[in-house]
Amino acid sequence: MATGAQSRGGGPLAQLLILAVLHVNFIALGLEPDFLYPLENVTIAQGRDAMFTCVVNNLGGYRVSGDSATARVAWIKADTKAILAIHEHVITNNARLSVTHNDYNTWTLNIRGVKREDRGQYMCQVNTDPMKMQTAFLEVVIPPDIIYEETSGDMMVPEGGSAKLVCKARGYPPPKILWRREDGGDIISRSGPQGKTKVTSLEGEIVNLTKVTRSEMGAYLCIAANGVPPSVSKRIMLHVHFHPLVQVPNQLVGAPTGTDVTLQCHVEASPKAINYWTRENGEMIITNDKYHMTEITSSTYSVQMRLVIRNIQRSDLGGYKCISKNSIGDAEGNIRLYEMELPYRKSRTEEESDAASEESNDVRSSLQGPLREGGNRVEDAGFLGGGGPSSSDSHRIIPCGFFLITALVHTVC
The missing domain is CATH 2.60.40.10 (Immunoglobulins)
Structure with a gap:
């Protein structure tokens, strides 16, 4: 088998x-x-x-x-x-x-x-x-590899100046270089034949930036790829330096005494500035039970300064300054705080008194209506001085209290 x-x-x-x-x-x-x-x-x-x-x-x-x-x-x-x-x-x-x-x-x-x-x-x-x-x-x-000794590092340029970003890479096949901004913003080119152009990415080893503005500050990524994984990249930080700029949303702020109020200033500066508050007489404000200061970062070069003044008294009224200083210069903003009167609000006793008065007027109006519209019109005419049908009617006695109704015409009582 x-x-x-x-x-x-x-x-x-x-x-x-x-x-x-x-x-x-x-x-x-x-x-x-x-x-x-x-x-x-x-x-x-x-x-x-x-x-x-x-x-x-x-x-x-x-x-x-x-x-x-x-x-x-x-x-x-x-x-x-x-x-x-x-x-x-x-x-x-x-x-x-x-x-x-x-x-x-x-x-x-x-x-x-x-x-x-x-x-x-x-x-x-x-x-x-x-x-x-x-x-x-x-x-x-x-796979591609960045040649760091031939590639730009972090750099600083003054606002309005020029920057040249260089990125070199090796590998086989020779890698291509692609530039992007880390925040997804546009790369602005002003040197081409078409003038100023905005693109989200740019190909080539060199990027020339001219007339640089503060909005172009940030991290730029050079990405090298040749189809052989993995791709590699390098982060190049571009710092744009300029003196501080202070903007005040509300230069005149009103608040009732006994309440809290917040003063605000918007500051743009690079390099990073020292920011602080003073009274109009130059006295520096520090954080305590009366004052609370904070800064909220809006971008790489802008912050929002806030000063909270608690339980405002008359001594707190007047001028305040937000001041920003860096290595290039300084700037300040002015805010004036004034007392705002609260709208007058009646007390409960006054409201009850007004309600009683309105009720009394309503009762009087209800009494006046029938007296004006009812009764003998001939009698009314005689009372007002007109002729009546008989002499007896013209000498008729009318109680004094009822003369309130016609007080606008005669004062009889």
Whole structure:
């Protein structure tokens, strides 16, 4: 049963027998060696391992013309014509090279830790007559690397001046340099034929900035890439120096006594300035129970100064100054604090009194209405001095209290 399975399935013993028969037939037929697959080009990053695989059929038992030795496979560096290895024996004095053979038809040339000088044409050769060979190219690529000694560092320019940013990189293929601002802002070019242009990125080793403004201050990134990961970058900080500028949103601030108030100043300065507050007489203000000072950073060169004055009294009214000083100059802003009267608000007793008065007026109005509109109009006419229908009606007595209604016409009581 086992013998039948081996004969049908082609077990190890059967495969060896087949190879032996083929080997004898190759010798008998005198078949020449030939390459089963072409040698493939290899592209590898520097420092990695590379290998070339050469598959040769009909090599075993083939006798070289005029020589009793069988044919051999050799590896040669074609551009230098240097023999690297024959069969499995390395000829060249390079410990990074080795050759492996699978004892049948495959030879592999291994190069460990590839270097730039390993780049070139490699040949797998069989010493037949005439010689047979096939070649492939080893391309060694190198990830980009910034050349720091040739690249700009952080720099400072005065506002309105010029700055030249340089970035150099090496690698293979030669890397391309791309410039961007770290904050995503525009790079402003004023030297081109189109005048002032704004771009989010710029290609090239050199960036020329002219008539630099404070808005162009910040970090610039030069990014080197050549398609071989990883890309690399360098951060270059551009400092633009100018004297302080103070802006006051509200120069006149009013607040009621007994309340808190906040005074504000906006300051732009580079290099960083020393900021403080004073009274109009020059007395410097310090943080205590009365005063609280803070600074809120708006950008790399601007801050917001805040002064909180608690529980304002009449002695706190008057002028205040926000002052900013750096190595280039100084500036100040002025704010005047005045007392603001609160709108008059009636007390509860006064509100109740006014409500009672309004209610009394409403009652009087309700009494006046019927007296004016009701009754005999003839009597009204007689009261006002007009003639009546009879003398008795004209001498009719009307209670004095009711004369309030017609007080605007006659004062009778």
